[in-house]
Amino acid sequence: MNILVIGSGGREHSLTWKIAQSPLVDDLYVAPGNGGMGEIATCVNLDASNHDEIIDFCRNKNIEFVVIGPEAPLVDGLSDRLTAENITTFGPSAAAAILEGSKGFTKDLCAKYNIPTAAYGRFSDADAAKAFVAEKGAPIVIKADGLAAGKGVIIAEEIEDAFAAIDDIFGGQFGAAGAELVVEEFLEGEEASFFVLTDGENILPFGTAQDHKRVGEGDTGPNTGGMGAYSPAPVMDEVMIKRTINEIIMPTVKGMREEGRPFKGVLFAGLMITNKGPELIEYNVRFGDPECQCLMMRLQSDLVPALMACAQGNLGQITAEWSDEVALNVVMAANGYPGSYEKNTEIKNLAAAEEADNIVIFHAGTKKEGNTILATGGRVLNVTALSPTVTEAKNDAYKALDKIDWPQGFCRRDIGWRAVERENS
Numbered sequence: 001m002n003i004l005v006i007g008s009g010g011r012e013h014s015l016t017w018k019i020a021q022s023p024l025v026d027d028l029y030v031a032p033g034n035g036g037m038g039e040i041a042t043c044v045n046l047d048a049s050n051h052d053e054i055i056d057f058c059r060n061k062n063i064e065f066v067v068i069g070p071e072a073p074l075v076d077g078l079s080d081r082l083t084a085e086n087i088t089t090f091g092p093s094a095a096a097a098i099l100e101g102s103k104g105f106t107k108d109l110c111a112k113y114n115i116p117t118a119a120y121g122r123f124s125d126a127d128a129a130k131a132f133v134a135e136k137g138a139p140i141v142i143k144a145d146g147l148a149a150g151k152g153v154i155i156a157e158e159i160e161d162a163f164a165a166i167d168d169i170f171g172g173q174f175g176a177a178g179a180e181l182v183v184e185e186f187l188e189g190e191e192a193s194f195f196v197l198t199d200g201e202n203i204l205p206f207g208t209a210q211d212h213k214r215v216g217e218g219d220t221g222p223n224t225g226g227m228g229a230y231s232p233a234p235v236m237d238e239v240m241i242k243r244t245i246n247e248i249i250m251p252t253v254k255g256m257r258e259e260g261r262p263f264k265g266v267l268f269a270g271l272m273i274t275n276k277g278p279e280l281i282e283y284n285v286r287f288g289d290p291e292c293q294c295l296m297m298r299l300q301s302d303l304v305p306a307l308m309a310c311a312q313g314n315l316g317q318i319t320a321e322w323s324d325e326v327a328l329n330v331v332m333a334a335n336g337y338p339g340s341y342e343k344n345t346e347i348k349n350l351a352a353a354e355e356a357d358n359i360v361i362f363h364a365g366t367k368k369e370g371n372t373i374l375a376t377g378g379r380v381l382n383v384t385a386l387s388p389t390v391t392e393a394k395n396d397a398y399k400a401l402d403k404i405d406w407p408q409g410f411c412r413r414d415i416g417w418r419a420v421e422r423e424n425s
């Protein structure tokens with residue numbers, strides 16, 4: 001079968017890497033791909049927002065299955081269009097992708113179906129939002145309703161900061177994504193990511209992970225797309241997984257069906273494990289980046305039938321096999337990220353860094369020119385290790401990373417600190 005993957009990040013590199021191992025695959029394409037993917041797939045320069053172009057390509061190359069990596073094309077209806085053209089597609093419809101596309105929608109769904117989440121209010125008017133903040137007090141969380149590339153959430157320690165965030169959002173800082181906002185209670189606890197595949201009815205748990213969102217060591221500084229992750233997340237023990245499925249995932253899958261928006265794809269629940277149990281922070285309608293890279297390292301069974309079953313409605317017949325080992329990845333980003341950074345700087349010595357059997361370097365913002373790899377994005381490389389313990393995975397990942405010669409890049413040195421502390425206590 002010929003397969004097309006949509007996307008260009010570390011997440012898509014790891015999905016493509018795993019799909020390339022499937023005996024079901026004949027030709028594998030990725031649009032647009034990045035500097036690391038050329039060896040395992042054919043990179044094609046297609047624009048995911050141009051649906052006609054994607055359809056034409058699929059027809060020309062006899063593509064039978066499309067895997068959509070990022071959220072924007074999902075919210076934009078690419079999955080609907082491909083499905084209407086009878087091309088099997090992994091990724092939810094636009095109607096279902098609203099779970100990530102509108103935070104207000106998801107909060108209302110939680111309220112209606114009794115899903116534990118922070119108490120909240122939805123506002124399209126600054127005065128009403130400020131009155132709510134004044135009543136609730138700080139700390140408090142302000143969120144732009146729509147997609148804001150992970151930057152639309154402000155944790156306000158003081159009331160004044162919350163007021164400023166409300167003014168910024170309604171002032172147009174996030175464009176149309178900020179036409180509405182959600183104000184919500186600040187939740188205390190440990191964060192975890194939980195993934196399930198679903199065909200709209202059946203679910204298949206698909207792993208746990210923990211991300212490191214802040215740019216600086218000790219979880220300091222501004223939020224980023226994620227600076228490193230590991231899987232599994234020790235806080236998600238069997239009891240917590242069961243509770244999350246029963247209290248959060250199943251009511252969501254059922255609720256979305258009842259709302260006439262059946263969800264087919266991967267549900268990525270961002271959770272806060274509070275002293276009351278799991279509470280939903282947010283849903284994403286695609287795999288996490290960099291969490292996905294860890295999941296793909298641990299997945300032992302074929303990814304292709306599992307992803308196809310989400311679209312085809314036979315997920316009940318699918319199982320997934322996982323390595324008992326720990327996967328940990330460290331993101332190398334361009335100096336300055338998440339602010340402005342230099343582009344087209346050269347990265348050397350990648351082959352030597354990737355020599356060990358348990359190391360894979362997934363590329364994100366890179367391009368290949370001749371035999372040279374250039375950094376083109378903010379998050380650039382994901383150095384990923386699979387090892388028996390989290391302490392070893394961390395040591396192995398940094399040992400590999402330290403061989404990379406890229407003076408214009410940096411990383412956090414403490415990825416996995418929470419799990420390492422737990423393992424050694």
Ligand code: AMP
Binds near residue numbers: 191213281282
């Ligand atoms: P989100 O984009 O919704 O995942 O939010 C980004 C980050 O903000 C999350 O990963 C949390 O660290 C934090 N956050 C969001 N909502 C809350 C909340 N209600 N309480 C505490 N932290 C939150």
Ligand code: GLY
Binds near residue numbers: 211226291
């Ligand atoms: N790493 C967090 C995300 O993908 O949203």
